[in-house]
Amino acid sequence: MSQSPVILKRTPLFSSHQELGARLVEFGGWEMPVQYTSIVEEHLAVRSAAGIFDICHMGEVGVDGLGAADFLNSVLTNDIRKLKPGLGQYTLMCNERGGVVDDLYAYQVRDNSFQLIINASRIEEDVRWLLQKLAASARSSEVDCQNRSETTGAIAVQGPRVAKFIDRCVQGATPTSLKKNEATGATFLGKAVLVARTGYTGEDGFEIVGDSNLMEPLWNKLLEVGSPFGLKPAGLGARDTLRTEVCYPLYGHELDENTTPIEAGLGYFVALDKGDFIGRSVLAEQKAKGTARKLVAFKMTGKTPPPRPHYAIWSAGPGAVKVGEVTSGTQSPSLGIGIGLGYVPTALAKPGTVIEIEIRDKRFPAVIVQKPIYRRPEPSLAGSRH
Numbered sequence: 001m002s003q004s005p006v007i008l009k010r011t012p013l014f015s016s017h018q019e020l021g022a023r024l025v026e027f028g029g030w031e032m033p034v035q036y037t038s039i040v041e042e043h044l045a046v047r048s049a050a051g052i053f054d055i056c057h058m059g060e061v062g063v064d065g066l067g068a069a070d071f072l073n074s075v076l077t078n079d080i081r082k083l084k085p086g087l088g089q090y091t092l093m094c095n096e097r098g099g100v101v102d103d104l105y106a107y108q109v110r111d112n113s114f115q116l117i118i119n120a121s122r123i124e125e126d127v128r129w130l131l132q133k134l135a136a137s138a139r140s141s142e143v144d145c146q147n148r149s150e151t152t153g154a155i156a157v158q159g160p161r162v163a164k165f166i167d168r169c170v171q172g173a174t175p176t177s178l179k180k181n182e183a184t185g186a187t188f189l190g191k192a193v194l195v196a197r198t199g200y201t202g203e204d205g206f207e208i209v210g211d212s213n214l215m216e217p218l219w220n221k222l223l224e225v226g227s228p229f230g231l232k233p234a235g236l237g238a239r240d241t242l243r244t245e246v247c248y249p250l251y252g253h254e255l256d257e258n259t260t261p262i263e264a265g266l267g268y269f270v271a272l273d274k275g276d277f278i279g280r281s282v283l284a285e286q287k288a289k290g291t292a293r294k295l296v297a298f299k300m301t302g303k304t305p306p307p308r309p310h311y312a313i314w315s316a317g318p319g320a321v322k323v324g325e326v327t328s329g330t331q332s333p334s335l336g337i338g339i340g341l342g343y344v345p346t347a348l349a350k351p352g353t354v355i356e357i358e359i360r361d362k363r364f365p366a367v368i369v370q371k372p373i374y375r376r377p378e379p380s381l382a383g384s385r386h
Contacts, residue, residue, distance in 0.1 A: 011056035012153050012215040020233055028121030030057040032236055039237035043333040046201055046242055047376075049230025050159035052222055053239060055207065056215055059123035059149040061116040061130065067139030068112050075133050075278055076106065077261060079271035083108040088181050088196055090269055093129065094279030098260040098286065102126050103251060107183050107196060115194065115209070119251045123149050133278070153215035157222055158205030158242075161229040166206050168225050169218075170195060175206055188214055188221075200239065202246030202372065244328045245374035247297050247341060253309060253327045254295055254341055262286040263343070264295045265371070293324070294349040297371045300338030300357065304364040306331035307340040312358040315348065316365065320356065323348060329357075332374065338366075339373050 008031040017024060022033035033054065035042060045051050063072055072080045078091035088107040092100050102122040107115045118126045127147045134140050157166065166175045173186035175195045183196035193210035208218060223231060240250070249255050254264055261270050262283055272284050300307065307329030314320045329340030340357070348355065351370045356363040 009057070011054055012212045013054045013056060013155075013219055016216060016219055017054065017233075022233070022235060025236070027236055028057065028119070030120060032057060033233070035235040035237045036233045039235070039241060040333045042232055042234035042238035043241050045230060045232040046159045046203055046234055046238060047334055048159070049161045049232075050157060050165075050205075050226055051201075051232055051234035051238065052219070052226065053156040053158065053234050054215075054219070055156050056153035056212065057120040058154060059116075059118040059120060059126065059147070060152040060154070060209065061118060061127060062146045062148055063114045063116065063130075063143065064112060064146075065143040066112055067137070067142030068114055068144075070139055071134060071137055071143045072106065072114060073274060073277060074137065075130065076104075077270040077277065077279070077283070078106070079274040080106060080108075080114070081274065083114075085110050086183055088183050088198060092255075092261050092266065092269060093126065094261070094277075094283070095257055096278060096282075097258075098262070098279040098282030099257040100251070100255040100259055100261060100264070101129055101257060103249060103255055103266075105196075105198060107194065109183075109185070109194065117154070117207075117209070122251060123147070151212055152209060153212040154207055154209040155215060155219055155222065156199055156205060156207045157226065157231070158199045158201040158203045158234075159231075160204060161231075162205050162226070164229050165225045165231075169222050170208070178206075180204075188218055193218075200248055201242040202248070202374065202376070203242075240328070241330050241333055244330050244339060244341065245332055245334055245372065247371040247373060249295075249341075250328060259343075260286060260291070263291045263293055291346060293343045294346050295327070295341060296344055296349050296368045297373050298340055298342070298355060298357075298366045298368050299335075299373060300340075301354075301365040301367055304338055304357075305359045306338040307357045307359060307366070313342050313344055314356040314358060314363055316354040316356050320363075322358075323355070326357065334374050340366075344368075 017033045025034045076091045105117040170186040178197040199205035311326040313324035324344040326342040332339045353368045
């Protein structure tokens, strides 16, 4: 008996991607653009000028009420009390073992009102987890947790030239007045949107969140205003190479329910001093005693095929053994060499350590490097603001 085909979800920008000639692929249950022209061209546009990304597939959850901050502090690793209206923070949601349920961004929109931006592949799991924990919370009657993913969309514009045109794309606010991780309310076509100076590329940029019905006209407006500044549509392929160069984790690759933020090198986003939260005891022990493995960044040495996820990592030299696995790997468009991320025993995690990556049954040399792998060159005096 033949299986019925899987029906993929589509964002409000699907027809725009078709018109632009995008190559569409499955990603987390969505039909998404992997590239429009080429991954390298789109990647370099973001590094040198500007790129626009459809991130409508990501989830949006509103958490409101007098008990909202206390509840979020009990389920997230970062300290939500550091926020005030107009501020956002990267944070993680862990299980009782310290494993990552998801990594996300939390924004405080108003007093007692928060917006969570979560990964597309984790929407159902995250919402189920949050509602389950809320039901068991002493302050459940003071918190309203709403999954707004079906009616909300988002667009990211990233790159050093975005600040030259973004203010002309929304009304009621000046996005360029924001500092990194700040957010503000604005309007587009008379409807409220949230504009945040955040992103997933290592470049200056903005993310605009609003009603799904606004996404197509907003996409068109951004392209119209931004094109003279080099703005190009960019797909999942460039998003992946950009975030790998700056060592930002991707859920399902660097992070999962059996991997902790401490192993992943994300201890900065774990506020052990804020009081109890889910997974705290495990994370506190790992922070004090260390972990058996660590996430490292590496560069291939010399001319080699690019590393890919799941390729084996070996120690180098006589008696070499398999010590880990690549979680993310690619040919870096910015550096012109193979780069990647992967977990290795802590004893091998020091920058400068030589390792080998198994690529198509052959082992090629690589070296562990400090994160991030790519660092933006220092701008000249005439350079753009960062």
